[in-house]
Structure formats: C-alpha cells, structure tokens
Amino acid sequence: MVRVKVNLQRLQNPANRRVTFSKRKAGLLKKASELSVLCDAEIGLIIFSATEKLHEFASPSMNRIIGKYKKDCALIGHHIELLEHIQTLHLELENLQKETTHSEKVCKHMIGEDLDVLKFKELQKLEKKISLGARKIRxxxxxxxxxxxxxxxxxxxxxxxACHLNVDIIEGVNDYLETDAATQQDLPQTNLNLT
Structure with a gap:
C-alpha cells in the first residue's frame, strides 16, 4: 500500500478534527513511550486539546523533567549572556586596537616618520597641525x-x-655711635678718687 502525502491544514469538520486528534495523540504518546524505553531517554510530553483538556506523558516524572528543563534554560540563558558579553568585549578590543594603531600612525607622522604614505594634502594638514602645536607651545x-x-x-x-633697610640700620647705628662719641668728648673729665 502506497502512503499518500497528507496536505497539512486545519480540518474544517469538527468531528474529523476530534478523531484525527485522538489518533495522532495516541500515536505521539506511543512514539514517546517507545523512545523512552528504547533509548533510555527522559521524555516529557504535554498536549492541550482544543477543549483545553490536558494530556501528558513523562518518563520518569514530569516535575523532574521540568526541573531539568528550567535548569538547562537558566544555564543556556547564562551562557548566552556570557557570549554576548564576550562579543561586546571583542568589539571594544577591536575598536581600541584600531584607535591605538591610528594613534601610533599619527604620532609617527608628527615626529616625521612614515611620511612616504601621506599624500600632498595630508602633508599640508600635518604641517598646519605641527605649526599650530608649535605656536601653542611657544x-x-x-x-x-x-x-x-x-x-x-x-x-x-x-x-x-631688605638691603636698603640694612643700609639704613647701619647708617643709623653709625650716626648713633658718632653722636655718642661726640657727646662723650664734650663731657668734662672728672676724677673720682674716693680714698
């Protein structure tokens, strides 16, 4: 018997839809069970029907599988954050390397090295910058x-x-000494012998 490929689209007839859901749900649950037994896999399957009825299959238990899923999602989320952070750091590093390379080229040009790669207009701009820099330095x-x-x-x-003050002080002292000497000459000499 040849299988015909089914055109997948929503079934319009509600009765057909319920029957197809029931058959395919049973097949899916059977396949999940077989996969769990044959491959020793932990499987959790949750199905909500159109009527909001819950159907589930879990091997070994749904709580354990959901716990593992949450833990793995948290780890994946953490890994994704780390990868994004690492990518950001790589971009920053690349930008810093470009800026460093550019700054090194500019410094070499400013001290007169690697001028062969510059065109005439670039040399004129460099000359203006150096002239302006020299003017600011001066x-x-x-x-x-x-x-x-x-x-x-x-x-x-x-x-x-301070020198004038010292000279004035010296002159004042000399004047005082001269005045004092003159005063002593003008005084009569008295002999005070008390015997």
Missing part, C-alpha cells in the same frame, strides 16, 4: 617665562628693600 613657554620673570623681579625687589 605661547605657553612665553607665559611661563613671564611668570618666572615676575617672580624673580618680586624677589629682587624684596631683597633690594
């Missing part, structure tokens, strides 16, 4: 020199004031 250097010069002038001014 301005910063001049600013620092002005600040240092101002600091030195302040120190010189303080030292100059």
């Amino acid at each position: 301005l910063r250097k001049e600013k620092l020199l002005r600040l240092e010069s101002a600091n030195l002038e302040r120190k010189i001014g303080r030292n100059h004031k």
Whole structure:
C-alpha cells in the first residue's frame, strides 16, 4: 500500500478534527513511550486539546523533567549572556586596537616618520597641525617665562628693600655711635678718687 502525502491544514469538520486528534495523540504518546524505553531517554510530553483538556506523558516524572528543563534554560540563558558579553568585549578590543594603531600612525607622522604614505594634502594638514602645536607651545613657554620673570623681579625687589633697610640700620647705628662719641668728648673729665 502506497502512503499518500497528507496536505497539512486545519480540518474544517469538527468531528474529523476530534478523531484525527485522538489518533495522532495516541500515536505521539506511543512514539514517546517507545523512545523512552528504547533509548533510555527522559521524555516529557504535554498536549492541550482544543477543549483545553490536558494530556501528558513523562518518563520518569514530569516535575523532574521540568526541573531539568528550567535548569538547562537558566544555564543556556547564562551562557548566552556570557557570549554576548564576550562579543561586546571583542568589539571594544577591536575598536581600541584600531584607535591605538591610528594613534601610533599619527604620532609617527608628527615626529616625521612614515611620511612616504601621506599624500600632498595630508602633508599640508600635518604641517598646519605641527605649526599650530608649535605656536601653542611657544605661547605657553612665553607665559611661563613671564611668570618666572615676575617672580624673580618680586624677589629682587624684596631683597633690594631688605638691603636698603640694612643700609639704613647701619647708617643709623653709625650716626648713633658718632653722636655718642661726640657727646662723650664734650663731657668734662672728672676724677673720682674716693680714698
């Protein structure tokens, strides 16, 4: 007897639909049972009919199979998260490597290496960047020199004031000593012999 391929579509006749469901459900349950016995497989089969009636087959038990399924799903979910995280890290690493390579090329160009690969316009842009950089460096250097010069002038001014103060003190002491010597010369000499 030749089997005819059945066109799979929803059966319109409700009676035919119930009969087909019953026959195919029985065949499916039989196949699940055979697979469980022959291959020592753990099988859980859940079927809800159109009338919401539950039909199930489990070997060894539905709770054990559902527990294993949840555990495997959790592990798979965790593995998927790890794989996605690893892929993200790989993309970040690739981007960082590209940026590093680009930065190394730019640094080499800035110090005058590997210029053979650059075209005329690229060389002009590089020259402008270097000129601008040199100008900024000069301005910063001049600013620092002005600040240092101002600091030195302040120190010189303080030292100059301190020198003038010292000179004034010395002159004041000399004046005092001269005045004191003159005063002692003007005093009459008295001989105080108490014998």
